[in-house]
Amino acid sequence: MSLNISAKEIKPLRQNFGHIARRIGDNKPATRYQEAVYDVQPTTNFHYPPSWDPSRKIYDTARTAIVMQDWYSFTDPRQYYYTSYVAARAKQQEIMESNFELVEKHNLLQSLSAELADQIRQVLIPLRHYEYGANMNNQDICHRGYGTTITSVASYNGFDRIGMAQYVSRIALLLDGNEETSLNAAKVAWLEHPAWQGLRHAMEDSFVLDDWFEILMVQDVIMDGLLFPLIYERFISQVAAQGGSTFLMLTQFMNEWNEENTRWTNQLLKVTANESAENAALLAQWTQVWLARVDTALAPIAHLAFGDQGAEQLAAVKTELVARLAKQGVKV
Amino acid sequence: MAKKLNMRKRYELLTRGLGWEPTYQSKDKVFAQEAYEGIKITDWSKWEDPFRLTADAYWKYQAEKDKKLYAVMDSFAQNNAHLNLADASYVNALKLFIQGVSPLEYAAHRNFARLARQLSGEGAQIACQMQSIDELRHAQTQIHTISHYNKHFNGMHDPFHMFDRVWYLSVPKSYFDDASSAGPFEFITSVSFSFEYLLTNLLFVPFMSGAAYNGDMATVTFGFSAQSDESRHMTLGLEIIKFLLEQHEDNLPIVQGWIDKHFWRAYRLLGLVAMMQDYFLPESPMSWKEGWQIYFVENAGALFNDLGRYGLKMPKYHEIATAEADHISHQVFGIFYNYIHAAAFNLGLPSEAKMNWLSEKYPDTFDKYYRPRMEMWAEMAKEGKRFFNMGLPQLCQVCQIPMGFTEIAKGDPMQIAYRVSEYQGEKFHTCSDGCKTIFDYEPAKYVNAWLPVHQIFQGNCGGAAVPDVLNWYHFHPEDGGDYVGSADEARWKAMKGEAAAPEAAQPTQADAA
Numbered sequence: 001m002s003l004n005i006s007a008k009e010i011k012p013l014r015q016n017f018g019h020i021a022r023r024i025g026d027n028k029p030a031t032r033y034q035e036a037v038y039d040v041q042p043t044t045n046f047h048y049p050p051s052w053d054p055s056r057k058i059y060d061t062a063r064t065a066i067v068m069q070d071w072y073s074f075t076d077p078r079q080y081y082y083t084s085y086v087a088a089r090a091k092q093q094e095i096m097e098s099n100f101e102l103v104e105k106h107n108l109l110q111s112l113s114a115e116l117a118d119q120i121r122q123v124l125i126p127l128r129h130y131e132y133g134a135n136m137n138n139q140d141i142c143h144r145g146y147g148t149t150i151t152s153v154a155s156y157n158g159f160d161r162i163g164m165a166q167y168v169s170r171i172a173l174l175l176d177g178n179e180e181t182s183l184n185a186a187k188v189a190w191l192e193h194p195a196w197q198g199l200r201h202a203m204e205d206s207f208v209l210d211d212w213f214e215i216l217m218v219q220d221v222i223m224d225g226l227l228f229p230l231i232y233e234r235f236i237s238q239v240a241a242q243g244g245s246t247f248l249m250l251t252q253f254m255n256e257w258n259e260e261n262t263r264w265t266n267q268l269l270k271v272t273a274n275e276s277a278e279n280a281a282l283l284a285q286w287t288q289v290w291l292a293r294v295d296t297a298l299a300p301i302a303h304l305a306f307g308d309q310g311a312e313q314l315a316a317v318k319t320e321l322v323a324r325l326a327k328q329g330v331k332v
Numbered sequence: 333m334a335k336k337l338n339m340r341k342r343y344e345l346l347t348r349g350l351g352w353e354p355t356y357q358s359k360d361k362v363f364a365q366e367a368y369e370g371i372k373i374t375d376w377s378k379w380e381d382p383f384r385l386t387a388d389a390y391w392k393y394q395a396e397k398d399k400k401l402y403a404v405m406d407s408f409a410q411n412n413a414h415l416n417l418a419d420a421s422y423v424n425a426l427k428l429f430i431q432g433v434s435p436l437e438y439a440a441h442r443n444f445a446r447l448a449r450q451l452s453g454e455g456a457q458i459a460c461q462m463q464s465i466d467e468l469r470h471a472q473t474q475i476h477t478i479s480h481y482n483k484h485f486n487g488m489h490d491p492f493h494m495f496d497r498v499w500y501l502s503v504p505k506s507y508f509d510d511a512s513s514a515g516p517f518e519f520i521t522s523v524s525f526s527f528e529y530l531l532t533n534l535l536f537v538p539f540m541s542g543a544a545y546n547g548d549m550a551t552v553t554f555g556f557s558a559q560s561d562e563s564r565h566m567t568l569g570l571e572i573i574k575f576l577l578e579q580h581e582d583n584l585p586i587v588q589g590w591i592d593k594h595f596w597r598a599y600r601l602l603g604l605v606a607m608m609q610d611y612f613l614p615e616s617p618m619s620w621k622e623g624w625q626i627y628f629v630e631n632a633g634a635l636f637n638d639l640g641r642y643g644l645k646m647p648k649y650h651e652i653a654t655a656e657a658d659h660i661s662h663q664v665f666g667i668f669y670n671y672i673h674a675a676a677f678n679l680g681l682p683s684e685a686k687m688n689w690l691s692e693k694y695p696d697t698f699d700k701y702y703r704p705r706m707e708m709w710a711e712m713a714k715e716g717k718r719f720f721n722m723g724l725p726q727l728c729q730v731c732q733i734p735m736g737f738t739e740i741a742k743g744d745p746m747q748i749a750y751r752v753s754e755y756q757g758e759k760f761h762t763c764s765d766g767c768k769t770i771f772d773y774e775p776a777k778y779v780n781a782w783l784p785v786h787q788i789f790q791g792n793c794g795g796a797a798v799p800d801v802l803n804w805y806h807f808h809p810e811d812g813g814d815y816v817g818s819a820d821e822a823r824w825k826a827m828k829g830e831a832a833a834p835e836a837a838q839p840t841q842a843d844a845a
Contacts, residue, residue: 018490090395163387
């Protein structure tokens, strides 16, 4: 097709969609992130009451007690839209893939002591179920939450959980030469071993919470906020020090992931707590209740991981979490 | 030496068994949506994974696909490749797409997340989760592709605001709200089977081959990139139906009822696509009727032959839809021709060449019923009496399309069809037996419909006069009306270095009002 370049009129009529222009003006182009998330969710004039929640609308701000003037006040510090999200994960998975390959090729787990292998089986492998439950909670937030900046982050978060559950499962298969012994044992532990019951109980209770923001608080802030540093920073470091440095590679994704998860949850808490004293109080109240609960639930797992040092290690991550939350305006 | 795992076994080990039966809370409470529709699942482990994609493989493939897609998008924008379109009138198809289709992708994203939370079988759960995030991809890549068009053409500047308010967009919105407000199994039957499996080609092919025929490579690229996801979604649609029917015989009548209902709902929605396909595209790859013949009559016919062993029958009223294939695009066009002053896209009477194409594609109906109408409208316009309907139409209580369909199946294609139901002492109007059957089965649901015309009369849409309502929609004066004489046409000619044609002086809505 030929073009008459000299004659063409290509000065744009406008820079931005109207809903974007109302937020950032029409004098500078929107980022791909802004276009992908701002105001995409319907807000009004729904046709039928949902059969699964008949007293509310399909999307409804009343599904949480948190009140925001503008549910798009929070934006993801990582600026993830679908493509930037999968691009970031694709890079990470490439590294993980070569990590797993290296471990497999050189049979790096062969030299692992039986004690250490056993500890990995007891402490790490049951977490595949934790991730699955965390995924359920984040899919729920994605569905019942309000505003695409939050719900899309929950979607990525949930997807990551499946990824992490699968990485943990692969570690089990590596330990067993592709037999499912450790996978089966971990499920039994998750369902029956006393050490895991407090955590599973707390998680099952979180499944049935009505307020999606409370679920987010319990799952993505408090449970993750204690468990990830406890396991992936402290426990894995200890394993590495005892001759299991291979596990630093096999859990690299989880460690990096925790840093990311902390970035967006911090931002969300900061924006939400800053909005009003009522929000801040509610976040603090949820934190108070669930922090105590999850702290207790993790004590036997900390013991499995660190023996007598367990209480001290757990207390340290709890102090870090409390300080982190206080910095965002959530004070307990 | 480690045992070798095949793909199937490996996938099973990595996913199945991740979930567990809760004991601290009851299963009924944790998976509160699984039972209330009356669907009986006896054993989730019988679920056959329709695709075995681990999260890491998903990230890898999708990132590769998107890298290519965004490279095309960037170069399209940089080179102002919209100048390569066959004609700017083609862009009206994109207007309808961003206003009416992209919001449905988004709604699918949120609702598949619901299923990913609510279904207790890991296989189905993870498949729904992948579809949920895919649908977010589709909504976002469409926004990003059409963002460039929004800079150069009208009608695409506020699609999400419009979706929640505009009269004709309540057709797609109510269609999807119907499934979103239903239980999880009705939702997935509706979206994954009745829509994605049975009818998606009737949406996809017209838009994407329309784009290809008219020089829109950006849209073609996102379309084909999305299609590789769609093939996963289609296999999920088929698997869920087979699974439900294999699980318990009591599921059959429930599932058949949903297929019947959502087939008809989706078919009515596709009336808008039929109009686009036959009337918007400067270059038409295929008529609506040809598409219906291939993608529904032949493909769905073969599919239901296969599904017969489960006791499943072709959707109710499918023969009416097939009889209407000769008429539907012309009738929907007629409706929009009347109301184009209140739309955010442009439309025009077909040219002589286009009418000859329509005569050829619709030998039994176009010359007999519809060409005379077009010629009369053209004559009126020539005399300065371009016909606009300034009243507000009666809408079907279910599909929400203005009542303009006729008694085709009864052999009376010139007679407007309408049906009446009574519920709690009030009368409710529907456009067809299909919509009436849906209403009568769940009247308590459909009386809640947010009918745009009723809402205008009740004063909920910015005012009583048409300009007030259009303002409330965020329509600009240049968004609607006839294509000839439109701002887009004038701009296109300026872009191409052509002078405005003398016949561009057709009356616009301002003259009619």
